[in-house]
Amino acid sequence: KQVVFSAIQPSGTITLGNYLGAIRNWVKMQDEYSCIYALADLHTITVRQEPAQMRRNIIDAYASILACGIDVEKSLFFIQSHVPTHAQIAWILNCYTQFGELSRMTQFKDKSKKHADNINAGLFTYPSLMAGDILLYQADKVPVGADQKQHIELTCDIAKRFNGLYGNVFKIPEGFIPKNGARVMSLQNPLNKMSKSDENVNGCVHLLDSPEVIMKKFKRAVTDSDACVRYAEGKDGVNNLMTIYGAVTGKTFEEIENEFAGKGYGDFKTAVGEAVVEELRPIRERYERLVADKGYLAECYRKADEIAYKISSRTLDKVMKKVGFIK
Numbered sequence: 001k002q003v004v005f006s007a008i009q010p011s012g013t014i015t016l017g018n019y020l021g022a023i024r025n026w027v028k029m030q031d032e033y034s035c036i037y038a039l040a041d042l043h044t045i046t047v048r049q050e051p052a053q054m055r056r057n058i059i060d061a062y063a064s065i066l067a068c069g070i071d072v073e074k075s076l077f078f079i080q081s082h083v084p085t086h087a088q089i090a091w092i093l094n095c096y097t098q099f100g101e102l103s104r105m106t107q108f109k110d111k112s113k114k115h116a117d118n119i120n121a122g123l124f125t126y127p128s129l130m131a132g133d134i135l136l137y138q139a140d141k142v143p144v145g146a147d148q149k150q151h152i153e154l155t156c157d158i159a160k161r162f163n164g165l166y167g168n169v170f171k172i173p174e175g176f177i178p179k180n181g182a183r184v185m186s187l188q189n190p191l192n193k194m195s196k197s198d199e200n201v202n203g204c205v206h207l208l209d210s211p212e213v214i215m216k217k218f219k220r221a222v223t224d225s226d227a228c229v230r231y232a233e234g235k236d237g238v239n240n241l242m243t244i245y246g247a248v249t250g251k252t253f254e255e256i257e258n259e260f261a262g263k264g265y266g267d268f269k270t271a272v273g274e275a276v277v278e279e280l281r282p283i284r285e286r287y288e289r290l291v292a293d294k295g296y297l298a299e300c301y302r303k304a305d306e307i308a309y310k311i312s313s314r315t316l317d318k319v320m321k322k323v324g325f326i327k
């Protein structure tokens with residue numbers, strides 16, 4: 001079986017964007033691939049976190065991902081900071097990644113604008129830790145949203161450079177980006193991507209929002225004065241709602257346009273809200289049960305942490321040997 005690797009940061013409550021862009025594919029890929037998923041908690045401290053909140057976020061995110069349908073009998077789902085090989089390989093890969101390459105990363109540029117008071121070295125070298133995460137498991141495919149495309153390309157560049165110097169050490173991975181839902185935008189500012197850490201709570205639908213809150217957020221979603229449900233340039237708000245509705249129902253843009261021909265935005269927003277509520281309802285219910293059983297969650301991640309350590313150590317040992325470290 002081919003290997004799939006992906007990770008998510010527990011930097012806040014998981015969003016509809018994370019779900020449609022990545023996690024839904026994680027779930028779908030479990031039968032066909034050997035899947036390895038991680039909670040990328042080391043990545044979250046590139047932005048300042050409040051310790052008690054961070055601990056809650058880690059448990060909430062772990063339970064949420066299981067609730068989405070990750071089956072620990074089929075897939076590995078571990079916590080990055082529990083597996084020391086990640087931090088170790090990140091240092092090594094930092095030494096094979098160029099300053100210029102990291103400077104070109106749009107996520108770094110965006111985040112350093114947003115967190116101008118804390119542009120730390122970790123924020124800058126985030127992509128080499130991410131490259132390490134993926135390369136440690138010799139992954140073939142990496143299911144992510146469109147915003148991570150640039151980081152995957154850099155991962156491939158770093159891997160090829162390393163292989164060029166030392167022979168075939170790393171498998172060159174490939175991004176796996178969904179056709180629909182790869183880039184879900186904020187409901188309040190559809191030019192920005194929907195993000196866990198958005199200060200405008202109405203812009204972002206969280207996986208664990210109640211049905212009432214979800215409906216309210218969709219009713220308030222920014223649209224335009226055209227009053228026609230169609231996918232077209234300049235209609236960013238409507239385009240985004242159509243993307244979400246299409247991703248959840250499987251309908252094409254043409255089918256959506258026909259369904260709402262002659263109807264106003266009010267009806268359309270209600271339909272999108274209701275479709276999302278129904279998609280997320282079982283996830284929220286499963287989450288409530290899972291998060292109440294911290295013992296079970298700990299059992300799941302401890303088992304996965306141990307296996308992830310074994311698998312990743314094989315690659316790390318090889319890398320260290322090739323570079324010239326001694327045992």
Ligand code: AQP
Binds near residue numbers: 184
């Ligand atoms: N808006 C989005 N649409 C589609 N996919 C998205 N992803 C994130 N936002 C969207 C995908 O979700 C996966 C996990 O993301 P992450 O937690 O590793 O990092 P992120 O991209 O930085 O996510 P957020 O929600 O924007 O978090 P913060 O606010 O902390 O930066 C990735 O596969 C990503 O592509």
